[in-house]
Amino acid sequence: MTEVARLEAPLATPLGSMLGEIWPRLRRGSEYVAITVLALLVSAALFTVFLLALGKSPLQFYGLIWTGAFGTAFSWQNTLLRASPLILTALCVALPARIGLIIIGGEGALVLGGLVAGAVSLPLAGHVPWPALMAAMSLAAVAVGAGWIGLIGFLKFKRGVNETIASLLMTYIAIAIMNFFVEGALRDPGSANKPSTRPIGADQMIGTIPGLNVHWGLAAGLVLSVVLWVLISRTTFGFAARMTGGNPRAARAQGLPIGKLMVSLCAIAGGCAGLAGFFEVAAVQGSANGSLAAGYGFTGILVAFLSRHNPLAIVPVAVLFGGFAAAGGLIQRRMGLPDATVLVMQGLIFVVLLTSETLYGRLRIFRAEGGR
Numbered sequence: 001m002t003e004v005a006r007l008e009a010p011l012a013t014p015l016g017s018m019l020g021e022i023w024p025r026l027r028r029g030s031e032y033v034a035i036t037v038l039a040l041l042v043s044a045a046l047f048t049v050f051l052l053a054l055g056k057s058p059l060q061f062y063g064l065i066w067t068g069a070f071g072t073a074f075s076w077q078n079t080l081l082r083a084s085p086l087i088l089t090a091l092c093v094a095l096p097a098r099i100g101l102i103i104i105g106g107e108g109a110l111v112l113g114g115l116v117a118g119a120v121s122l123p124l125a126g127h128v129p130w131p132a133l134m135a136a137m138s139l140a141a142v143a144v145g146a147g148w149i150g151l152i153g154f155l156k157f158k159r160g161v162n163e164t165i166a167s168l169l170m171t172y173i174a175i176a177i178m179n180f181f182v183e184g185a186l187r188d189p190g191s192a193n194k195p196s197t198r199p200i201g202a203d204q205m206i207g208t209i210p211g212l213n214v215h216w217g218l219a220a221g222l223v224l225s226v227v228l229w230v231l232i233s234r235t236t237f238g239f240a241a242r243m244t245g246g247n248p249r250a251a252r253a254q255g256l257p258i259g260k261l262m263v264s265l266c267a268i269a270g271g272c273a274g275l276a277g278f279f280e281v282a283a284v285q286g287s288a289n290g291s292l293a294a295g296y297g298f299t300g301i302l303v304a305f306l307s308r309h310n311p312l313a314i315v316p317v318a319v320l321f322g323g324f325a326a327a328g329g330l331i332q333r334r335m336g337l338p339d340a341t342v343l344v345m346q347g348l349i350f351v352v353l354l355t356s357e358t359l360y361g362r363l364r365i366f367r368a369e370g371g372r
Helices: 004-053 057-070 075-097 106-124 130-159 163-182 218-234 236-246 246-254 256-283 296-306 311-335 339-359
Strands: none
Touching: 004 057, 004 339, 057 075, 057 311, 075 106, 075 218, 075 296, 075 311, 106 130, 106 163, 106 256, 106 296, 106 339, 130 163, 130 256, 218 236, 218 256, 218 311, 236 246, 236 256, 246 256, 256 296, 256 339, 296 311, 296 339, 311 339
């Protein structure tokens, strides 16, 4: 070995080792992005065929999507307003997924969180300082959401109850509970056309973020996305959760507290959805009513899957789907299509996305061997 080679060897070895560790991660990450983008393109192509079969212009449809979602400052406000609960309900799906649980009950936790927030406001609104009112409403909503989804994790660990079916069924139970109280014991006598609890009052509601005209639920969603990404990716708790989700037998052999991890992650997830319910009451609706069951929890499932359960990736995907929802009214007025057309497109994206799961690990270009 020459003198130059001797001098370069100590430097080349660490560099090569570093590249050897980073390259597989980049390859896996690019696979996730590429297949997700492919799923969106295929969905757009299939939905284009659907529009042509209806005799509608795909170019006009996608143009109205852009205009209604991102074309103006007002469009952006509507998009971000709808993205706020989507971020929180998507986190409700993404966190349990990291431990191997597919929970789709964010809608139920949101509805119950909003109901409890509205109920707590009844004896307090106008009688306690505004910060105390908001703290009581938000803590109650988070606690109920955490308990509701945490119960699913407990049932999964203790009794082996399928978490997907249980969370779906409990969603309808939660909506029934909300309707029972809103139309019964908690109903405001003045709400004749739309049953609801007594309004908390315009002066008691949460204001908007300066310069955005969007309520502070958006900021809460952004902060929680970052905090929970750190929790999952950069802490021993997150490592234990990911290990349990990847190989439960190995986790059990290592003595990891699987039950506590399941219940804890489910409770944190439910708290996020419950917080979304609080903001719907305290910043949007002004009271608990049937509008809480607006489908944000179900759309959050799609947002979580499309973002590969990454808390940071949830934010842009939620903004995208918030834009779809914001453009629904414009499409209805300009093209004569029902508002549910956007839901058809979202459902198609979900089906194609699930089908695309079969591609992971099969494309040679993304294999660790370098495509051999």
